[in-house]
Amino acid sequence: MMTMSEFRSLFHNGLIKQNTGLVQLLGLCPLLAISNNIVNALSLGLATMLVMAASSGAVSGVRHFVPNEIRIPVFVLIIAALVTVIDLAMNAFVHPLYLVLGIFIPLITTNCIVLARADAFAAKNHPLQSVVDAVAMGLGLTLVLVVLGAIRELAGQGTLFSGIDLVFGEAAKSLVLHVLPNYHGFLLAILPPGAFIALGLLIAANNWYKVRADRRARAALPAAA
């Protein structure tokens, strides 16, 4: 079983300290490709989280049977099989969502954050901790994806939640927020360079915040002593 503090530290690790998108900079390919609006970003983030949780749980469950020499091929095999199962199941049972995410689901296999968590964490820890770690990491990635998607969508089209009707049906079309009416669009933000620029700004902001927090902590230290 796991304690509350363990639980909290795993989430702190996944969301802030080792955030996939801002600190580890792993799995940038889907991050940059899909983050052109919030709906895409959120959907892919959650799908990745699901795959990570499933694969980390599975890897952790079989970790005693996998010799060290072949652990990577076995992990890749597990991840690829799980992704394919999810891909087929989504195609069959939630077809509209599959049409939006379809081409990106197989790409999750190649997202190195999934393998990284399997090898670095799940292979050494209990299934419960591994699943929590994967969910925390996935959540961290989703968060960055959504912020990135919001920035790019707002700057690029002046809307938020466009395309939500693709996930929830035609009725959801009224949920699209036209934040900037009569906005003519800023193409750069939607194209891939916009993803790099926005991510760079996010990383810079994150680093600035960290440096400032460090300096404050150090400044506070002598006073306390």
Next chain:
Amino acid sequence: MTPQARLALKNALRTGVILFVFALIGTAMLAFTHDRTEPTITRGQLAEKRALLGQVLPAKLYDNDLLAAQQSVPPDDLLGTRQASALWLARRGGEFSGVVLEAIAPDGYSGDIAMLIGIDADGNVTGVRVTAHRETPGLGDYIDRAKSAWIDQFAGKSLTNPEPKHWKVAKDGGVFDARAGATITPRAVVKAVKDALDYFAQHRAAFAAPAGEAQPTKESNP
């Protein structure tokens, strides 16, 4: 065989067997899921295709199973195709009533624009849909029905309405409007639809031939 060699061999065999077992489990998992989901997926894909065809050719125009009436035609410059493409012949009461053509506008802003074009027996366009394109998001992608209704203006048009010389975007003196900033994309689409109508005019006789008879369009290219 030295003891070390024997140990190494034993280890290699062990890891090999373990990897094999994992591969076996993975394959079994995939086979099971595939088996369980395949009927649903196939049904979904057919329904999707049928819905797409229904968007370019109104359902009241035909009473045959459009998907079953699919034919393959050799590449043709007027269709913009470089490989064999599909067409679907519609019939009502056994009479030829229309066709859906697969066409490609090869001169889009960033490569091919794949389209489905529905044409009724009199040579009027019943609908056009872009099925695949790589036009610039937010600029040239308004040809996509999911982005705007621009593509709807083709419905009802034919080679006599407007006259061939007006089968152009407004900027070039034609009747089809195009948005400022992206003329190359609609120009390519307009030309492709016009070419498809020309193709239809050339092959109409073959399309209208009673079902089961020779289809010259099919055998003209080995």
